[in-house]
Amino acid sequence: MQQIADWTGARLLGNGQVEVRGIASLAQASPGDLVFVEEKRHLETAIRSRAAAVIVGEFFAEASLKPLLVSDQPRLAFARAAQLLAAKPERKAGIHPSALVDSSAQLSARVVIDERVVIEKGVKIGEQSWIGAGCVIGAYATLGRSCELYPQVTVYPGVRLGNRVIAHAGAVLGSDGFGYVRDRSSGHYEKFPQLGRLEIDDDVEIGANSTIDRGALEVTRIARGTKIDNLVHVAHNVRIGEDVVIAAQTGVSGSAVIESQVVIGGQVGIADHVRIEGGAIVGAQSGIPSKKVIRGRGVTFWGTPARPIREYLKELAVLARLSKKR
16 A cells, blocks of 8 residues: 555555555445545445545545545546556567568567567667557657557658557558649649658557648657547647647647647547647537637637637527527
8 A cells, every 4th residue: 555655646544554456446346456536425435345445535634444545636646556556468578470570670678569560671669669460660660668559550651659659559640641732724633742750759649540640841740648539630730739638539630739738529620720729628529710729728619610618608598599589
């Protein structure tokens, strides 16, 4: 328990010698598990559960029948405890015989290369990284330390991943952007060069089947700590700041800028050259038209076109009243 308290920064109350072996929900807890509660009304249930110990908020600071870890952020402390307690799959370092690894690739110590992986020339992979079955890593791409690529991830040539980047199954990193030039005389479209780069910084996580395009002539960049859900598309030349959260089925068009600590709900459509300033919140299924600037730290925007939620709700109320009059 004391080790968990030190790791999470929580304050230990009660018997620090109790053994904790895993994590669980209140309903599924068994002896040896750690659980958490964020609200005082759930505390009695947690104390009576089969769990060995409980992470609680600052609302409780007295001893109980179970050891307590007191934290001002119980959910965060629980997530950190999981890093110590949750079972991780054991992966044996080495290259599977079916993998195709170019002789010029540089693989650091304790790298795991699973079956049917293709690693092209000039690739660099940092120590303790794992490349899952069927992944393809293009020429001169670089991966930092402790990266995890789940099966069937494709990393295009020249892409740079920082340390501890996680890409879930089917993600495509560095594909060509959707850029075409229309010939006015014939009406035909010709491809605009897609020769830029994709750079993804440390501690970024990318969901399954998400796609992030390389820059056209410059760079697409995802900054440190950003988390991208499944089925998200990020187009060419987009810049995303630190600690941004983007939920599933969102589309970000070319040259958009999303500043740090923005939260974006599911199925949001962001047009080209949009700027979302730091700390703004964009609600699910909102639409942001071209070149619009969204600003307001902590302000929630909703609707199409997206506007502050108070305005949006007032408009809905007006429409409701008009409908009743008719």
